[in-house]
Amino acid sequence: MTITRFSIEYDAINSKNTFTNGDMINGRIIVEVSGETKIQSLIFRGQGRAKVRWTENYGENDYRDYWATETYYDIKQDILRESRHDGTEVIGKGRHMYPFSFRIPDGILPSTYKRARGKIVHKVKAELTQSITRKTKAHFTFVSKADMGIPGLLQSFNFITDSDNFLYFTGEALVVTVEINNNSSRTVKPKFKLYQKHSFFAQCHRTVYTHDILKDKAEAVEASSGRKTVTKVITIPGDLPPSILNSHIINLDCPFVCVLEYCLSNITNGRKLGWLVFVLFWLFYLGC
Numbered sequence: 001m002t003i004t005r006f007s008i009e010y011d012a013i014n015s016k017n018t019f020t021n022g023d024m025i026n027g028r029i030i031v032e033v034s035g036e037t038k039i040q041s042l043i044f045r046g047q048g049r050a051k052v053r054w055t056e057n058y059g060e061n062d063y064r065d066y067w068a069t070e071t072y073y074d075i076k077q078d079i080l081r082e083s084r085h086d087g088t089e090v091i092g093k094g095r096h097m098y099p100f101s102f103r104i105p106d107g108i109l110p111s112t113y114k115r116a117r118g119k120i121v122h123k124v125k126a127e128l129t130q131s132i133t134r135k136t137k138a139h140f141t142f143v144s145k146a147d148m149g150i151p152g153l154l155q156s157f158n159f160i161t162d163s164d165n166f167l168y169f170t171g172e173a174l175v176v177t178v179e180i181n182n183n184s185s186r187t188v189k190p191k192f193k194l195y196q197k198h199s200f201f202a203q204c205h206r207t208v209y210t211h212d213i214l215k216d217k218a219e220a221v222e223a224s225s226g227r228k229t230v231t232k233v234i235t236i237p238g239d240l241p242p243s244i245l246n247s248h249i250i251n252l253d254c255p256f257v258c259v260l261e262y263c264l265s266n267i268t269n270g271r272k273l274g275w276l277v278f279v280l281f282w283l284f285y286l287g288c
Helices: none
Strands: 003-010 024-033 037-039 041-057 063-080 089-091 094-103 118-129 133-139 167-169 173-182 188-202 205-217 226-235 250-267 270-286
Touching: 003 118, 003 133, 024 041, 024 118, 041 094, 041 188, 041 205, 063 094, 063 188, 173 188, 173 250, 188 226, 205 226
Parallel strands: 167 270
Antiparallel strands: 003 024, 024 094, 037 089, 041 063, 041 118, 118 133, 173 226, 188 205, 188 250, 250 270
């Protein structure tokens, strides 16, 4: 007989429908059949995996693909066990619901992530085997807990800020204080930039792209004015994805830089500008 529906669903545990390390996910596999049907097996799986892939051009007609995968967990449960001598289970006509429950591991797991060159997927799936195997799945959003043991996460840097903590939540105010000792003959203009850095790794190669989050500027520091203190309060946008520091093939961090813009010389109908760029620190942040 025909299987008319085969799906899997899970229950939300909060208003954002997100999960984190150690959470229990409960749900059900739904099988609807039009008549008595033989099934060899029904398997549940909870999985967390990452995949990256991109193409690089090394010249005319010379394109190379780079790809890699990484598995963080793969939990398997037998829902319908073989009960007959011929290796099949018979289910009757109608709608059948098979509950499942699994706990997300407490280990170091990266958050859900999706971009053109890579993705990190957390999902529940079911596999129903007859003469062929049918599969169904449902993705869930995973937000990793902060792992304070990640190297460099709370490392101090030789710049003056309001604290030595470089772990922030989205929506939180970031206070940055920079001392500028301007004994030059040029006025400098401090500018600040916060941006995302996406890195992908495969087959001993890396590709990187960046995305500006916000830009801001402070008052100019006049020439020969000596030591001045510049302070900016910047609010981290509330819709940013969490940093990813615990995957071998995908990395997402957030450098915060200060650019000192100054005039090198006058030219006809304009100015020639120079820049000194300082990476103040890498800002690691959580999504919620």
